[in-house]
Amino acid sequence: MRIILLCRHLSLFSELGFAGGKSKSLYGKEGHLGQTLIKFVNNPAGLKEAERLAEFLERQDHGRVGWSRVQATHSLDPDTSPLLVETDNRGEKKRILYGYLAISSDMDELDSDSRKRATLKSRRDFDPSD
Template structure:
């Protein structure tokens, strides 16, 4: 309620921006004025998801999944490092992003972030990478269908995670990627959270 009815006229625009962001995060209808006597009007799930997808992490990042390679001799998860991921992405004809592989207590998390410049050029390159994965059915929704909670040796036999080169017989991890949004803050590392903000993709691209 405070974000909507701030008494300070000079900061009202900022409060309204926060009000909109909070509503988007909660799946509420930000076009409705808050009412103490009843809860905000909830948006349909599909419309709420569309609104959330418009709030991106800035500078733009693309999250790439399935970059782990299994457990090492010491039982810790191993995966592709930054240089390897930079090379693999370049092989796909994609450029501009700087990779950062994420690690946790158990080792490699199977996630690599690609950070792009915080300007129009960086946004275009980030969107191009995300669109590449989406066009080959390896975007956000596809990853949601194939992901496994706990990596295991069975991953090597999963055709959605590993493909075999018909010519060389080499096994290669199948990458899934998408533009990082406000709903992905729990997937990125603390340092990235501290150094980024949340911006409206619709406003950045001038789309209505």
């Protein structure tokens, strides 16, 4: 099992100072789903790194709630919407990273291969005091 963070528009992951995750783009019958899995090591350090990234994105309003808000706006142009693309001080456009820790209801979003390999664990499974 890996600790999974579902991300949208993955870019600059390592440049943000996050390490230890391996990414995998998700595909469906119609092609790329616009989602990337970031898998972390199955230990307390991996969980901590995944939580740190999820909290970082949540503070920017780019977590689960922020992504739900983006999805609710169906008419967004993915190349120009300020919810999906930001322009840096040089005028270059970069996709905005959205992500959150996967929970059991997110399993349906995974491709069949990832779904077969994933198992669910409680955070308590990582707590050595129990």
